[in-house]
Amino acid sequence: MSGLRSTLWMLMAAPVLASVSVRDDSGSTVELSQPARRIVSLSPHATELLYAMGAGALLVGRDGASDYPGAARALPVVGVYGAFNAEAIIALKPDLVIAWEGPRAGTALDTLKRLGIPIFASQPATVRDIPAAMRAFGVLTGRDGATPARRFEQEWRAIEARYARGPILTVVPQVGDEPAMTVNGRQFVSAVFAACGTRNPFADEVAAVPLLSAEALLAARPQAIVALAEPVMAAQWLKRWQPLPLKAALLDASPDTLGRPGPRVLAAASTLCARLDKLRKASQRKID
Template identity: 40%
Template sequence: MLRGLLASLLLAGACADVAVKDDQGRTVSLKQPAQRIISLAPHLTEHLYAIGAGSRIVGATNYSDYPAAAKALPRVGGYNSFDLEKIRALKPDLIVAWPSGNPARQLEQIESLGIPVFYDEAQKLVQVPTVMERLGVLSGQEAGGKAAAAEFRSRLAKLEARYAGKKPVRMFYQVWDRPLMTINREQIISDVMHLCGAENVFANLPSLVPTVDEEAVITANPALIATSGEASNKVNWLDRWRRWPRLAATARQQLYILPPDLLSRMGPRLVDGAEALCQVVEQARQ
C-alpha cells in the first residue's frame, strides 16, 4: 500500500502543472513539462541544449547550428517564414519564439493552433540567465536551467569586477555594411559594450538597429570600430574605414572582427562574446 501511495505521489508530481511568465508578461502554463519543443530562433536552441533539454527539441529554424547536434534537427523554416503545416505535423507541446526576429502574423497563427508559446525578448545581459531558468521549468530541466544560469552570472560578475571604473572607449559597432547599420542603447550588444567600458557613439538614436551614414561615423570619431562574423566575409566592411586615416580607430589600428554569433545571439554564448569584446576594448584603451 505504501509503495502504491508513493508511486501515486510521484506520478502526480510528474504531471503537475508548470508555469512561468515570459517576456511579454504572459503566463505560459503546461499540464506537464514539455516533451516536444520547437525553437524558432538559434539562440533559443542554444539555451535548450545548455540546460539539458536538447533531446526534447523536435524542430528548429534554419540557422540553428550550435551545438553540433542542432545541425541534425528537423527544419521548420527561417526567421521570417515558417512551415506551419510542418510545425503542426511535429506535434509540439511548446514553442519558444523571439518576437523581434519572428513574424508576428505567423506567431499569431501558431497561437491559434492552441500550441503554448514562450516569448524571449531579453534586452539586458542580466535577463539572459532568467531565460535559461524559465525554460528549465517548462522543459522539466529546472536543475540544468539553474546551473547554466549560475555559470552565466558568475562569469558576468567577473567581467563586471574587472572592467568597472575603466576609462571609457568611444566605440562604433557595425551590424551591416550596405546600408550601414548599428545599434542604439536598447540593443543587448550595447549593454555588453557598457559592461566592457565602451561608449556606444550612437546610443541615443531612437531605432533599435538604426541606419547611419559614413559621415555620421566620421563625425562621431570612435576610437574603436568592431563587427562580428566570419573574417573572410567581413574584412571588406572594415576596409571602408581604412580610407579615412584621420579617423581615430583607423589611426590607432583599432578595427576588429569578433567571432561569429557570439554577440549576435542572445543565448548562453553571449558571455563568451562579452569576454571577446572586453578584450578588444581593453586593447583600444591601452
C-alpha cells in the first residue's frame, strides 16, 4: 500500500499542463496543448519581454536583431526580418514562434504555418500595447504576465501625467539619413515623443517615414531635432542641420530603447522627456 500511496502522491503533486489559448495582434487565435517550452523569437521586443518576465530560459532561437539582454546573444540566430531561415527554425523544434508579421516578413512564416507550428504575431503599435503583450506571453509560457503588465502601465501613466500640462514643444524625430527621414504620428516611437509633451509637425504625413528636407524643417521651425541613432552616427546626421538658421536643440537618443516596444522604453522615455523638459523650461525663461 505504501507504494500505491507514493504513486498517487506523485501524480497529485505533478503539475497539470493545461491547454492555453490567446488572440494575437493579427486577430488570430493561437492555441497550445500546454504552455510553450521551446520558443523561437523573431522580434527583438519579444525577446526582451520574455527575458524580463523570467521566461528567457524557454528561448531556443532568435532573430539577428535580438541583442538584449546579453544572454540572448548566446542563442542560435535563424535569420533577420525579411530573410528568416525556415529550415533552421524547424531544426530547433519550437512549440511556439513569436514574430513580427508584415508585408516584408518573408516566406519562412508561411512555411512554418503550413507545417502546423504555432506562430504568435506580436506587433505592439503603441506603448500602451506592451502590457497586453506581457499578459499574452504570460499565458503562452505559464508565467505571471499580469503583475509586470500592471507595473508597466502604472509607470507609463506616471510619465504621461508628468508632462501633460506643460507647454507643447515642437520636436522632430530623425530616424534616418541619406536621405534624412522622420516619422508620422502613427509610428511606435511617436507615442513616446507625444508622452513627453511634444508635437511632431510631420505627424499627419501619409508616408510612415516622410523625407526630411531643409526647406521642410525651416517651415516647421522645431525647437528640437532628435536623432534616433547611436551618438557618433547621430552627430553625423545632425551635422547637416547646423548651417540652417534654426534655433533648434540637436539631440540624440538610442533607437534600440526608444523605438523598440520592450521593457526598456520606460527608462528611455523618462530620460528623453527629462531632457526635453529642460529645453521647455529654458524656453519659458527666455519668454518671461
